[in-house]
Amino acid sequence: MDRDGLIAFYPMEEKKGSILLVDESKNGNDGRIYGPTRIDGNISQALAFDIGDHVEVRGHSKFNFDLDDFASCFFLLPQEEGTVLQKSDNESGYEIRIEDSKIKASFWDDVGSTQLEAGISIGEEYFIAVVREAGNARLYINSKLRDLGDAELELTNTEPLLLGDMTDEGFSGILDEIYFYDRNLSQREVRNIYQKYVGTP
Numbered sequence: 001m002d003r004d005g006l007i008a009f010y011p012m013e014e015k016k017g018s019i020l021l022v023d024e025s026k027n028g029n030d031g032r033i034y035g036p037t038r039i040d041g042n043i044s045q046a047l048a049f050d051i052g053d054h055v056e057v058r059g060h061s062k063f064n065f066d067l068d069d070f071a072s073c074f075f076l077l078p079q080e081e082g083t084v085l086q087k088s089d090n091e092s093g094y095e096i097r098i099e100d101s102k103i104k105a106s107f108w109d110d111v112g113s114t115q116l117e118a119g120i121s122i123g124e125e126y127f128i129a130v131v132r133e134a135g136n137a138r139l140y141i142n143s144k145l146r147d148l149g150d151a152e153l154e155l156t157n158t159e160p161l162l163l164g165d166m167t168d169e170g171f172s173g174i175l176d177e178i179y180f181y182d183r184n185l186s187q188r189e190v191r192n193i194y195q196k197y198v199g200t201p
C-alpha cells in the first residue's frame with residue numbers, strides 16, 4: 001500500500017467490534033457504523049448498506065480539502081440508487097451518489113459547482129476513483145478515465161464524513177476498500193490499486 005499522503009483506509013474488516021469502522025491507515029480516523037452489516041465480500045469482509053444505513057467518521061476535519069489536491073477510491077456494488085459518500089453542507093463540500101443509472105461526483109462552494117458523471121449498472125461491482133489535481137477533478141471507473149472538469153472550489157465545511165445517508169436519500173449496496181489521500185493520484189497509481197485486487201487484465 002502506498003502510504004504517502006494516505007489519511008484513511010477502510011478495508012471494512014471487523015477488528016474492534018461490530019460498530020467500529022477501523023481506519024487501517026493508522027491515522028485513527030475510525031468511523032461509527034449505524035446500520036450497515038459486514039458480509040463476506042470479494043476482498044475479505046465488506047460493508048453492506050440498506051437505504052438509511054450510514055457510517056459517520058470522526059476526525060472529520062481531515063476530510064476537508066479546502067482548495068487542495070485529494071483522492072478517494074473504493075469498490076462499489078450498488079443495489080439501489082442514492083448517496084454513497086458525502087462531506088458537505090448546503091454551502092460547500094463534495095458528494096458521490098448514484099442517480100439516473102449514473103455515478104455522479106459533485107463539488108460545490110458558495111460561488112460554483114461541478115459534477116462529473118458516468119454510466120453504471122445496478123448489481124455490478126466497480127472500482128471508483130475521484131481525484132482532484134490543481135483544481136481539476138477526474139472520475140475513473142475500473143481505472144479508466146470517464147469524466148473530468150474544473151473543480152477549483154473551496155470544499156471545507158464542519159459536517160462529518162458520511163458513508164451512505166441516514167435518510168431515504170442513502171444508497172443500498174456494498175462498499176469495500178475505501179482509500180482517502182490528501183494528495184492527487186496519477187492514473188497509474190489508481191490502476192495499481194485496482195490491479196492489486198483484480199489482477200492485470
Ligand SMILES: [Ca+2]
Binds near residue numbers: 011013045046
Ligand atoms: Ca474488505
